Amino acid sequence: MPDLIETLRTALERSGTGSSDFDLNPNIELAAGRKLRPAGVLVPISTTSGEPHVILTKRSSALKHHPGQIAFPGGKQDDGDADVTAAALREAWEEVGLPRDLPKVIGQLPEHETVTGFRVTPVVAIIDRDFQLQPEPGEVDEVFSVPLNHLLNPENYVVESRFWRGERRLYFTVPYGPYYIWGATARMLRGLADRMQ
Template sequence: MSLMTFTAEDFRRRALEQVGAPLEHAWRDHGDHALNPDTILQYEQLKLRDAAVLIGVIDDPDEARIILTQRTSKLRQHAGQIAFPGGGIDATDTSPEEAALREAEEEIGLDRRFVETVGRLPQYLSGTGFRIQPVLSVVQPGFELTLNPDEVDSVFEVPLSFLMNPSNHRQDSRMWQGSVRHFYVMPYRERHIWGITAGIIRTLYERLYA
């Protein structure tokens, strides 16, 4: 870990040059999907809604950081959880990138003029009914955020170096829909990063930094 540089420029290079299984098949091998192989067939048979999230790495020469949100407690799904900006892909969206940029503007007021998309991760299939496309991006500093209070309670940033350090990736489990589910947990200060978001972060680590 000590030899790695966690800059936005290095992240951009890794995103553009990532190797491994083709994206459309690779999701089975990563994150908490790999922890729960018995659920893969089950997830593939679900009727899933397409969604996209923006993994935004801020290009700060002192310390590249990832933008995360705390969702409001009023939402129907994933209320109060830590999440990337994002949401459902609309019929008017021309691509997952377009959806992720639009949702980031709507949720936290992140002006897309500051955002450069640089790639994708394998999709994440959720038991709550979504096929999520993570969109990798570099965000230039200088942006100002305006939160949508109906969707987001707060926004915070976590150093890329912290999230890409596997020693910060704990594993936990709980009963869900009648069987044991294993998942990642990444406590950061007073925040509890887990579930879908932690699974995507683990995939980011496995795909670009492992």
């Protein structure tokens, strides 16, 4: 456990640029002066069962934005949030019942720009005690975990494509069992994997 924390901390302290949903698509022109809304997501690494796992959610299929997609707990920074870390911790409490004082924050990955106009900061934290999962039914269909080793292996990532706004868009995926992890979540995880190599 101390080794994992130190390895994560060293990886997160490395210099580097942020990422975006457009990384693999240099032909897409982004509007100059675009305003991005700050958001925070929690990358919760649970060590309670021996092998570290990352806790993820499957968003409700009833949601207007990104229904049914795999995501980190998190969301936009509200006026009452001190910063993006506070936003990530608040959202994790609201979405999955993770007590705000339980995660041990290790650090942050560089910001990630999404196609929906958010500047997302991934906040990496260790969860070293069990807690009672309480998925918010209006937002979360399922909470599950993926072995950290699976997500840190670059060979498990695949670049796929689909049409978006009339153009073919490439994106990362990192499938795990029945779960299709793709888009912003997969891109941020790939950023962590790259730093851990």
